Amino acid sequence: MENTRKTRVRFAPSPTGPLHIGGVRTALFNYLFAKKNGGDFLLRIEDTDSNRFVPGAEEYIIEAFQWLGLPFDEGVGIGGPHGPYRQSERRDIYRQYVQQLLDAGKAYYAFDTPQELEEMRKRLEAEKSKSQQYDASTRMGMKNSLSLPEAEVKALLDAGTPYVVRVKVDPGRMITVHDMIRGEVTVNSEIIDDKVLYKSADDLPTYHMANIVDDHLMEITHVIRGEEWLPSAPLHVLLYEYLGWSDTMPRFAHLPLLLKPDGNGKLSKRDGDRLGFPVFPLEWTDPKTGEKSMGYRESGYYPEAVVNMLAFLGWNPGTEQEIFSLSELVEAFQLEKVSKSGAKFNLEKAHWFNHQYLQKQSDASLVGSLRKRLEESDVKGGLTRRADSYSDAELEQMVHLVKERLHFPSELWSQLYYFFNAPAEYDEKVVKKRWTEDMPAVLGTWCENARKLAEEGKFTAEALEQMTQSLIETGGLNTGKVYNSMRLSLVGTAIGPHIFDIILLLGKDETLARITAACQRIGTGA
RNA sequence: GGUCCGUUCGUCUAGUUGGCCUAGGACGCGAGAUUUUCAUUCUCGAAAUCAGGGGUUCGAAUCCCCUACGGACUACCA
Numbered sequence: 001m002e003n004t005r006k007t008r009v010r011f012a013p014s015p016t017g018p019l020h021i022g023g024v025r026t027a028l029f030n031y032l033f034a035k036k037n038g039g040d041f042l043l044r045i046e047d048t049d050s051n052r053f054v055p056g057a058e059e060y061i062i063e064a065f066q067w068l069g070l071p072f073d074e075g076v077g078i079g080g081p082h083g084p085y086r087q088s089e090r091r092d093i094y095r096q097y098v099q100q101l102l103d104a105g106k107a108y109y110a111f112d113t114p115q116e117l118e119e120m121r122k123r124l125e126a127e128k129s130k131s132q133q134y135d136a137s138t139r140m141g142m143k144n145s146l147s148l149p150e151a152e153v154k155a156l157l158d159a160g161t162p163y164v165v166r167v168k169v170d171p172g173r174m175i176t177v178h179d180m181i182r183g184e185v186t187v188n189s190e191i192i193d194d195k196v197l198y199k200s201a202d203d204l205p206t207y208h209m210a211n212i213v214d215d216h217l218m219e220i221t222h223v224i225r226g227e228e229w230l231p232s233a234p235l236h237v238l239l240y241e242y243l244g245w246s247d248t249m250p251r252f253a254h255l256p257l258l259l260k261p262d263g264n265g266k267l268s269k270r271d272g273d274r275l276g277f278p279v280f281p282l283e284w285t286d287p288k289t290g291e292k293s294m295g296y297r298e299s300g301y302y303p304e305a306v307v308n309m310l311a312f313l314g315w316n317p318g319t320e321q322e323i324f325s326l327s328e329l330v331e332a333f334q335l336e337k338v339s340k341s342g343a344k345f346n347l348e349k350a351h352w353f354n355h356q357y358l359q360k361q362s363d364a365s366l367v368g369s370l371r372k373r374l375e376e377s378d379v380k381g382g383l384t385r386r387a388d389s390y391s392d393a394e395l396e397q398m399v400h401l402v403k404e405r406l407h408f409p410s411e412l413w414s415q416l417y418y419f420f421n422a423p424a425e426y427d428e429k430v431v432k433k434r435w436t437e438d439m440p441a442v443l444g445t446w447c448e449n450a451r452k453l454a455e456e457g458k459f460t461a462e463a464l465e466q467m468t469q470s471l472i473e474t475g476g477l478n479t480g481k482v483y484n485s486m487r488l489s490l491v492g493t494a495i496g497p498h499i500f501d502i503i504l505l506l507g508k509d510e511t512l513a514r515i516t517a518a519c520q521r522i523g524t525g526a
Numbered sequence: 527g528g529u530c531c532g533u534u535c536g537u538c539u540a541g542u543u544g545g546c547c548u549a550g551g552a553c554g555c556g557a558g559a560u561u562u563u564c565a566u567u568c569u570c571g572a573a574a575u576c577a578g579g580g581g582u583u584c585g586a587a588u589c590c591c592c593u594a595c596g597g598a599c600u601a602c603c604a
Contacts, residue, residue, distance in 0.1 A: 014604050049603055114602080131528070133600075164602050182531070191529055191600095199602040207604050231530055231599040256532080257598075264596060312552090316539055320551050339539075341532050342597065349538065349553045405565045415565085430563085468562095483562030495564040 007039025015057035018284035022258040032333040043075030064281040106242040110144035133193035165198035180253040300408035305357040369409040423492030434484040440519035461500040489518030
């Protein structure tokens with residue numbers, strides 16, 4: 001029977017804010033598992049807490065997965081035969097199953113007010129009682145349909161007294177969860193409390209109830225979620241039993257947590273702010289405070305790189321391959337290979353992954369972001385030529401020169417700015433180390449030679465290099481000093497690709513102008 | 527406090543049927559090579575007595591027990 005069911009998994013976030021990167025990883029593992037097994041990947045929105053609802057969060061989640069390239073087969077935004085997929089729209093469905101539990105004596109009404117619950121906890125704490133929970137050992141002292149006479153319960157109900165429905169957990173049973181990652185986890189039912197299943201506050205079930213009902217109705221075969229759910233998994237197993245669904249209960253897999261890069265503990269939004277890296281896939285602006293949080297997309301990450309990096313946090317194929325496309329990940333993925341312990345997020349490695357994916361991009365595809373930055377500079381002024389005078393082909397050649405050293409497209413400008421701005425000043429250290437008194441004369445000759453070559457139509461890398469070499473040889477000059485002085489004149493400091501590549505892209509006129517300017521300014525200024 | 531989960535280089539991890547592990551790879555770090563510079567690239571290197579302690583065994587990172595430490599959970603939140 002197990003074999004005949006199609007694999008179906010779900011990602012079930014709450015719309016309480018932007019999607020955390022840990023949530024993205026949970027979703028990714030669900031996706032990989034589903035696709036590996038030819039199954040479905042659903043999106044269900046768990047909005048049973050009206051207090052924490054944040055406008056825009058649902059849209060954010062959908063957009064994030066579009067950007068990441070992890071499409072859902074079914075769910076909010078797509079539809080499907082098991083809808084609605086938003087829990088707030090499933091009230092009537094839940095009510096029916098809560099009633100079933102009530103009728104079967106597996107759940108009961110409780111009328112305790114928040115203050116009364118608070119008092120109970122304080123009292124039990126003062127008594128140093130082993131457990132401070134609402135359970136078999138305490139429920140008879142509270143106001144509920146188990147402790148109160150039937151007539152009183154009916155009167156309370158008829159009067160419209162607010163109530164919750166709690167699950168009735170009988171003590172003394174061993175409940176075991178078969179976790180695909182951790183193996184068997186067994187607990188005594190006495191440590192499970194009579195959790196609230198149905199809230200009076202917003203007339204909706206709690207996570208525990210909604211989750212079980214939906215997973216059953218949506219024919220979910222595997223529940224793959226974060227480790228924070230492991231402690232409540234036995235309750236869920238019990239609920240499947242109470243509802244009579246044990247035979248189709250999904251298999252569980254609890255994923256290790258994503259930890260802070262430094263110290264211990266769960267990765268949080270604050271860590272991102274503190275350490276300056278994105279914790280969310282997309283940029284997010286808090287609708288209440290207007291506070292902005294950075295996103296991977298806006299920071300220049302490639303979605304494929306984010307996916308690849310996330311896949312390797314807590315999972316490993318067991319081979320030495322690290323760069324995986326999505327389809328390769330699907331192919332290689334095995335839930336059994338997910339590690340048990342939490343994984344610290346590593347920013348350096350994230351950069352490295354992005355570097356790898358940036359190298360796969362074509363030069364032409366990077367021209368756009370260079371041009372955008374160029375146009376911004378043009379507005380500020382100070383460029384040697386107007387932004388629109390540069391052709392795509394020209395920019396593409398520049399991109400080609402520096403691509404291999406980039407981690408992000410945004411670094412293009414810091415690697416290429418000198419093509420667009422003549423040096424405003426010259427790096428003093430380089431001047432001291434490389435520039436000699438005879439340099440103006442040497443470079444003056446060089447300029448004359450270059451001009452001659454240009455007249456002969458031989459302003460090429462080969463010819464220029466040959467000319468420079470013979471100039472050095474005949475003059476008995478120091479190679480490093482000459483080349484670096486040229487670089488200093490052209491760039492302003494000692495960085496960049498091969499000097500003749502720079503010269504060719506700068507063009508004859510700009511090259512000669514910059515060298516001439518350097519000879520005058522460095523000679524006289526210092 | 528209670529319950530549960532976890533613990534191999536700084537970090538992510540390989541290792542899962544005990545011997546091929548004097549513990550492998552990657553990121554980062556260091557050195558060297560190449561280069562006119564910076565970066566890239568390449569090569570080499572440092573880096574885990576496998577949390578600690580007891581067993582079992584001819585032999586343990588791998589099996590068992592204990593301890594320590596870390597984490598999660600313990601709401602009418604998910």
